Ligand code: SF4
Ligand code: SF4
């Protein structure tokens with residue numbers, strides 16, 4: 001189990017940041033991601049593997065409005 | 066995804082990002098290569114050739130390339146200062162020096178090539194310090210930053226020069242000063258005699274960051290230039306916050322029919338219909354042209370429609386009308402009649418729900434079948450409003466008025482109408498579903514001007530990011546953002562460029578939601594305008610708080626500034642009907658279990674609606690207390706005398722208004 005924005009998400013072996021965003025339906029363009037407080041560059045979403053128990057933050061910066 | 070490639074630079078093996086330019090790779094490796102036409106915010110052009118390097122490709126083939134526009138795609142060997150390269154560069158430097166002997170960047174770059182004298186002499190020497198060295202940066206800036214083609218090259222060989230068409234000042238130049246910003250010699254100058262800023266260069270340097278972000282980042286972020294605020298329709302639908310059928314739901318399978326690219330591909334034809342700020346490189350306003358109207362007094366005529374933008378498109382969804390041409394048509398007639406599209410759509414959505422629920426019938430609507438999705442009936446209602454005829458006369462009075470009349474005269478269900486009538490302080494709510502964001506319920510309902518999101522938009526921070534979980538966190542957000550957003554109004558500045566594009570490194574900032582880099586740019590802008598140098602967050606908050614509290618007092622004078630005026634209708638807070646509850650049953654059941662500690666099994670939907678409601682209304686009350694306190698207001702929602710004093714606005718006439726309500 002990992003947490004994403006303080007919500008629980010089942011962990012799967014080999015899960016990448018991109019997989020996490022997909023599982024959460026996070027399709028927004030202005031997301032900044034950190035895994036255990038380490039910022040992950042957009043270019044690495046496909047390759048950065050999220051470990052079990054990780055604390056993932058996917059910060060949506062608001063716009064519009 | 067960034068693929069890395071191993072290359073050797075000056076016999077040292079390094080890793081380079083695939084598809085980056087050779088210049089980037091060389092600089093990342095700590096090697097120096099001179100450049101003249103290159104600018105970090107512009108696409109490379111390869112015209113000065115000073116950045117040349119010698120490379121050996123996989124096949125052993127050696128050649129000279131301009132590094133600024135050579136993409137690294139294979140494991141090459143690179144020499145930045147081979148004999149050939151050094152010789153070529155020297156020759157180039159001498160040629161540049163002979164033509165522009167006094168231009169500073171030319172002299173500087175020649176020096177790094179070891180050249181101080183030139184062997185060449187020509188008839189075309191321009192020895193001004195601020196000579197145009199034909200680097201073309203200005204041409205690219207105009208093209209890339211503002212998608213214009215105002216400055217360009219004209220003439221050939223020695224007569225080549227940079228100019229505007231026909232050598233005259235082009236009226237299409239928006240005065241963004243991007244060209245001047247990137248010019249390395251100062252050949253282009255800003256002559257600002259329109260409003261006499263104290264420090265035009267300071268303003269330009271702050272503003273130019275946005276121009277570069279628009280060119281480089283916007284296409285990857287919100288595509289504001291391509292689709293404007295229309296991009297929000299897609300996002301809101303995907304996050305279940307697009308108002309559908311009077312805010313009952315947050316998304317709909319048919320919403321794809323009104324996604325932004327539908328408008329972009331089929332309807333929008335031009336930018337800047339609004340004639341917004343001169344020089345705005347975001348140019349988010351979109352217009353539809355030509356559009357043939359299907360109804361009303363101008364039926365059959367082809368017109369230009371200023372829009373539609375997010376709120377108007379979302380308003381169509383709120384009326385259950387997933388038809389882009391309906392959105393354009395009601396947009397046009399609202400503009401033409403002087404009716405606000407938000408008020409019209411929110412009010413009509415309310416009428417539609419009341420109609421479908423049998424609270425009113427065709428007897429009351431003059432025969433109009435005002436069901437969700439009935440575009441023709443909605444447009445007819447709009448025309449009636451403008452003509453002052455039929456049912457349109459009533460609906461034109463707004464939701465608050467309708468509720469009263471229907472209860473008093475038609476025996477409608479008062480509580481139901483109160484719950485589904487999306488207005489606060491008599492103003493119709495703007496187009497976002499706030500059920501899962503307590504902070505935004507407050508953001509709308511406590512806003513002094515009524516439920517518009519001009520004061521704050523906290524849904525992502527609250528509902529998606531879970532960044533402001535406690536009442537104190539929410540209160541802090543409801544303190545800061547309304548003051549920050551009020552500040553735009555104080556200076557007459559547009560809000561859109563604050564957070565509809567964000568700096569590439571914004572995510573590294575502590576308070577990323579505040580987009581601190583852009584806040585600083587706004588401060589530099591105001592400093593440059595006024596000739597001051599001490600704008601800060603503290604000062605901004607104080608300036609705004611004065612006006613904000615004054616607005617709250619005016620609100621009180623108009624009869625709205627009390628706690629009782631700051632409550633949302635329940636539709637804004639949660640599911641009113643069993644149908645609504647059931648549509649998101651998993652989510653609500655989970656909340657009952659986890660937050661309210663009630664077991665939802667074996668309970669009817671009606672019971673569950675009731676329990677959830679008690680919980681949410683109680684949460685709202687608790688939040689209100691904390692928010693008022695943070696704002697410096699009494700429990701009743703009136704600014705305290707101490708707060709007025711602290712802000713230096715304890716004028717006798719204001720004190721007189723608030724004194725009776727101090728606790
Ligand atoms: S000021 Fe802006 S629009 Fe005008 S020529 Fe320069 S870059 Fe182009
Ligand atoms: S005006 Fe300035 S930026 Fe434009 S080509 Fe000349 S030197 Fe370069």
Ligand code: SF4
Nearest residue numbers: 341345348349559561
């Ligand atoms: S970003 Fe602001 S100033 Fe620029 S076009 Fe949009 S609304 Fe107008």
Ligand code: FES
Nearest residue numbers: 111113114116133
């Ligand atoms: S800097 Fe590469 S060609 Fe000018």
